[in-house]
Amino acid sequence: MKERLKQAPPKIPDEAKLSWKKGHGDHPLDRYLKEGRIPHIWCPGCGIGIAFTAFIKALEKAEFDQDKTVVVSGIGCSGRAAGYLNLDTYHTTHGRAIPFATGLKLAKPELKTVVFSGDGDLFAIGGNHIIHAARRNVDMTVICINNFNYGMTGGQGGPTTPVEARTTTTPYGCAEHPFNLIYLAKAAGAAYVARWTALHTHELRDSIVEAMSKTGFSFVEVITPCPTGYARRNRLGTGLEIMRFYKENSYITDILEPEDTALLFKGKIAVGKFVDIEKPTFMEMYREYIVQQAENSG
Amino acid sequence: MGYWRLPLDSCEHFITVGKVNIIEYRCKGCGYCIEFCPKDVLEESTYFNEKGYHPPYVKIEGKCINCNFCETICPEFAIFCTELERREIKPEDIITEPEYRHRMRQRKKQD
Ligand SMILES: Cc1ncc(C[n+]2csc(CCOP(=O)(O)OP(=O)(O)O)c2C)c(N)n1
Ligand code: SF4
Ligand code: SF4
Ligand code: SF4
Ligand SMILES: [Mg+2]
Numbered sequence: 001m002k003e004r005l006k007q008a009p010p011k012i013p014d015e016a017k018l019s020w021k022k023g024h025g026d027h028p029l030d031r032y033l034k035e036g037r038i039p040h041i042w043c044p045g046c047g048i049g050i051a052f053t054a055f056i057k058a059l060e061k062a063e064f065d066q067d068k069t070v071v072v073s074g075i076g077c078s079g080r081a082a083g084y085l086n087l088d089t090y091h092t093t094h095g096r097a098i099p100f101a102t103g104l105k106l107a108k109p110e111l112k113t114v115v116f117s118g119d120g121d122l123f124a125i126g127g128n129h130i131i132h133a134a135r136r137n138v139d140m141t142v143i144c145i146n147n148f149n150y151g152m153t154g155g156q157g158g159p160t161t162p163v164e165a166r167t168t169t170t171p172y173g174c175a176e177h178p179f180n181l182i183y184l185a186k187a188a189g190a191a192y193v194a195r196w197t198a199l200h201t202h203e204l205r206d207s208i209v210e211a212m213s214k215t216g217f218s219f220v221e222v223i224t225p226c227p228t229g230y231a232r233r234n235r236l237g238t239g240l241e242i243m244r245f246y247k248e249n250s251y252i253t254d255i256l257e258p259e260d261t262a263l264l265f266k267g268k269i270a271v272g273k274f275v276d277i278e279k280p281t282f283m284e285m286y287r288e289y290i291v292q293q294a295e296n297s298g
Numbered sequence: 299m300g301y302w303r304l305p306l307d308s309c310e311h312f313i314t315v316g317k318v319n320i321i322e323y324r325c326k327g328c329g330y331c332i333e334f335c336p337k338d339v340l341e342e343s344t345y346f347n348e349k350g351y352h353p354p355y356v357k358i359e360g361k362c363i364n365c366n367f368c369e370t371i372c373p374e375f376a377i378f379c380t381e382l383e384r385r386e387i388k389p390e391d392i393i394t395e396p397e398y399r400h401r402m403r404q405r406k407k408q409d
Contacts, residue, residue, distance in 0.1 A: 023321070023323065023324070026321045026324075027321060027324075027375040027376070027378055028378055029375055029378075030375065033375070038324065038374075038375055039324060039326075039349075039374065040374075042373060043326075044326035044327055044328050044351070045326070045328040045329075045330075045373075046373060047373070048373070049372075049373025049374060050330075050370075050371055050372075050373045052373075053369075053370060053371075053372070053373065053375070054370065057370060198371075199334075199371075201367070201370035201371050202367075202370065205370065238328075238329075239328050239329075239330070240328065240329045240330065240333055243330060243333070243334075244333075
């Protein structure tokens with residue numbers, strides 16, 4: 001051992017040093033990704049990658065300026081998204097993506113601010129922040145990956161886990177009422193609210209374009225398969241079987257009220273756009289009521 | 299893609315033919331592209347990529363219509379389609395009458 005330590009370390013050939021960058025540019029969407037970050041950490045069949053692709057496709061379709069779009073994530077599998085993007089991004093502490101994004105928006109109102117994070121990050125530890133950002137109508141877009149559990153930490157139950165669903169912390173089935181994120185976002189004051197599954201790739205992309213073009217707080221929930229955590233403990237099968245389930249059990253609706261869109265365990269999934277209203281944003285209100293009056297009073 | 303009859307403005311309609319590009323080393327074998335391709339162009343291969351998954355391969359060349367669905371549903375940035383050509387509608391693309399009647403009969407039976 002000692003002998004070996006005395007030896008000079010083996011020389012790494014230049015190509016090997018660059019091997020982590022291998023293949024960057026093989027895919028046309030690679031220009032939106034940071035070099036050397038693919039493959040991402042998401043499990044085979046994980047739906048986060050599909051929602052992530054839909055977000056990139058939305059950037060491409062609407063030609064949003066890459067230099068003026070920022071993405072903020074919290075902690076979790078979904079929260080990894082920020083780190084893969086070739087944009088200005090920030091990976092915050094757990095639950096704090098929204099306060100960070102709010103500060104960013106207030107300091108630099110010209111930026112399109114997107115929060116991409118998980119159901120646990122946004123509605124458990126970060127629950128307080130999201131309701132107040134929606135209440136104030138801060139001009140940002142929140143894309144919430146709802147996989148009904150804490151994927152990253154091993155599949156614990158969270159605020160969206162349906163009654164009866166098994167997770168590592170609900171081994172006899174969840175005995176708590178979950179949030180209906182659509183209803184919650186609407187009640188808190190969001191100007192735009194939509195829900196899609198990972199199978200609705202085109203609708204999801206168009207919805208993200210709409211949400212990002214909206215002035216005000218917009219919220220897009222994406223129902224995604226988590227084959228490793230949630231699906232395994234509930235015997236829902238592979239990602240492919242869950243996607244087939246979405247195909248058979250989701251329906252697009254524009255007549256349901258948000259309060260009627262709750263997701264039950266193995267139940268039907270109502271998808272579509274549920275809220276699209278105009279209302280003054282946090283900055284507009286602030287300018288109108290505070291800045292204006294301060295100016296008037298000299 | 300099939301047409302019931304030759305559209306009157308057929309010179310303005312084209313059929314796009316796509317080329318499927320598969321970046322095999324990125325594939326994690328979820329099978330989404332294979333299952334949800336509307337033209338059933340893809341199939342799981344029997345060989346392994348360097349990660350140990352079976353990437354898809356193009357089962358029938360020339361059937362892809364460049365709809366890009368495989369590209370949008372792949373979670374791994376492992377597949378994309380490019381337009382190979384746009385060709386005019388040919389008489390072979392028109393679904394002939396007996397076949398149409400047969401389909402309608404089948405649909406009635408299903409109802
Ligand atoms: C302050 C703090 N508490 C707890 C954790 C542990 N933790 C990491 S990710 C996570 C939950 C993530 O769940 P979700 O946002 O649903 O993301 P997913 O992994 O399901 O995509 C938790 C509790 C942490 N990192 N920091
Ligand atoms: S644990 Fe679940 S959410 Fe996390 S990467 Fe794996 S499948 Fe996706
Ligand atoms: S572009 Fe459409 S038709 Fe062609 S392989 Fe992909 S999913 Fe199938
Ligand atoms: S969708 Fe992508 S990762 Fe899944 S099998 Fe097809 S090429 Fe592989
Ligand atoms: Mg989650």
